[in-house]
Amino acid sequence: MEFEDELKRLENIEKLRKLVDSIRTGMLTTYNAAEGFHSRPMGTAQVDVDGNFWFFTNEFSPKVQEISVDNTVSITYSDIAQNIYVSLTGVATTVDDRAKMKELWNPYVEIFFPDGIDDPKLTLLKVEAQNAEYWDSSAGIIAITFKKLAAAVTGKKYVEGEHDKLAL
Numbered sequence: 001m002e003f004e005d006e007l008k009r010l011e012n013i014e015k016l017r018k019l020v021d022s023i024r025t026g027m028l029t030t031y032n033a034a035e036g037f038h039s040r041p042m043g044t045a046q047v048d049v050d051g052n053f054w055f056f057t058n059e060f061s062p063k064v065q066e067i068s069v070d071n072t073v074s075i076t077y078s079d080i081a082q083n084i085y086v087s088l089t090g091v092a093t094t095v096d097d098r099a100k101m102k103e104l105w106n107p108y109v110e111i112f113f114p115d116g117i118d119d120p121k122l123t124l125l126k127v128e129a130q131n132a133e134y135w136d137s138s139a140g141i142i143a144i145t146f147k148k149l150a151a152a153v154t155g156k157k158y159v160e161g162e163h164d165k166l167a168l
Contacts, residue, residue, distance in 0.1 A: 012166035013051040016132050019086050020047050020077055028055070028127075029074040030066040030092075038066065042075075042125075045104040051129045051168045056101070056109045059094065059123040067092045073127055083137035088168075090127040100124060132166040 020026070029039040040063065046054040053075060057064060067073065071093060077086040101117050101124060113119045 009051075009168060010049075012132070012168060013047075013049065015164075016051065016086065016088070016129070016134070016166060016168075017047045019084055019134055019136065020044055020053075022082065022084065023077040023079045023086070026053075026075040026077045026086075028063065028125075029076070030063050031070050031072070032066045033069075038062070043108060045106075045109070045124075053088075053090065053127040053129060054100075054104055055125040055127075056104070056113065057094075057123060057125045058121045059096075060121055064094055064123070064125070067094070067125075075127060083135075085135040086132065087134075088129050088132035090129040090131075092125055092127045095124040095126045097124060129168045132168060134162075134164060134166070136162040 025041050025043050027039045028042045029037055031037050042055045042057070044053060045056055048054065071091050072089065073092045074087070074089050076088075077084075079085075098117055101122065104124070105117060110116060113122050115122075
């Protein structure tokens, strides 16, 4: 049973990685007692094989301050054109690992950190995903129209696409 659970977890992570890789930018939500929830767009540097989400960030940013008090976060991804949506919760920590930064570095990050890897403000934000949920209706307009017509003709409920909760 233990092997089957681990296999399912790895399948869930791979499904999540594929969905997020197609979107890349997520809305990271943190919380602080004074102002409540705060969301901001974040470019995903990587979703690793363990289901950890990696982002570059400024070590002195409000999000890092908020995470130092309450490190439970939410990330949502949305691709309206493809009808793909992902929502997850996890635990965030900052990681000052220059080797990992070099591994994940790309020209897009340099726009925000022109001093590169040596920028003293640069740090990584790691989110260990705990729960995730997705909706995938990317089959295309023809397939969606066909499903709607089939539901109307048969009187059965229209099922828009694939939806699942993923245990990580």
